[in-house]
Amino acid sequence: MKKTTFVIGNWKLNPSSLTDAVKLTAEVTKKYKADEQTVVAVAPGYLHIADVTKKIGRKAIAVAAQDVATEPMGPFTGEVSALQLRDLKVSFVIIGHSERRAMGETDEIVQKKIQVALKYNLIPVICIGEKDRDAKGDFYSFVEKQIKAIASVLTAAQIKKVVIAYEPIWAIGTGKTATAADVKEMQLFLFSTLTKLYDRPTAAKVPLLYGGSVKKENALELHKDGGMDGFLVGGASLKADDFISIINATKR
Numbered sequence: 001m002k003k004t005t006f007v008i009g010n011w012k013l014n015p016s017s018l019t020d021a022v023k024l025t026a027e028v029t030k031k032y033k034a035d036e037q038t039v040v041a042v043a044p045g046y047l048h049i050a051d052v053t054k055k056i057g058r059k060a061i062a063v064a065a066q067d068v069a070t071e072p073m074g075p076f077t078g079e080v081s082a083l084q085l086r087d088l089k090v091s092f093v094i095i096g097h098s099e100r101r102a103m104g105e106t107d108e109i110v111q112k113k114i115q116v117a118l119k120y121n122l123i124p125v126i127c128i129g130e131k132d133r134d135a136k137g138d139f140y141s142f143v144e145k146q147i148k149a150i151a152s153v154l155t156a157a158q159i160k161k162v163v164i165a166y167e168p169i170w171a172i173g174t175g176k177t178a179t180a181a182d183v184k185e186m187q188l189f190l191f192s193t194l195t196k197l198y199d200r201p202t203a204a205k206v207p208l209l210y211g212g213s214v215k216k217e218n219a220l221e222l223h224k225d226g227g228m229d230g231f232l233v234g235g236a237s238l239k240a241d242d243f244i245s246i247i248n249a250t251k252r
């Protein structure tokens, strides 16, 4: 059986108006042809989630949030909880994005967010990835440490309910993409690390995504030769045609 492929568009702090967010949703929804093997999601800003969901209607496009509070409710000014996201029919939540880690999010906070997301039936899309690539390959131990921090709070049954996105920081928004060979090497490393921490059948159930300057021009090669289960797309997900091209590249 063919594995499921995931393509998730992380809109980050874009677009600047609700009208534009709904317009982008309408374009993606109109052009997207659903199939059984592909899961497509868009991650708008919190303020746009309700209208984006409404615009998607019955089309098979899921909605993701870009973050979640560590607590389900209570006196936490400015936070948005898993319960609130669930109530708006959000399915996925991006956790531990490097842009949030850069604002002080630690492995411990990431662990709490993963646990609260699972508790309220949101699928965590957990981001990992090194800042720089060194010739000696020390970045592998950095990534391993991040995986271990995640695994330390998840049973085998739970890790099968998360998605892991490898997003090397140096490739995010820079136009510098990892090569398909780099991505393949990391996919093998992540798989073997998860196999050591759990077992092979469990590791095989964890979808692994690549993110970092994925574009319509490089998606086909990265998907064919990179060996991952899909993409987490930033900038290119803000143009409907580009996003659809990337989705289609994973089907070829």
Ligand code: 13P
Binding pocket: 010, 097, 167, 171, 172, 173, 174, 175, 211, 212, 213, 214, 232, 233, 234, 235, 236
């Ligand atoms: P870019 O595709 O813009 O490099 O962003 C990647 C990313 O951070 C997705 O979460």
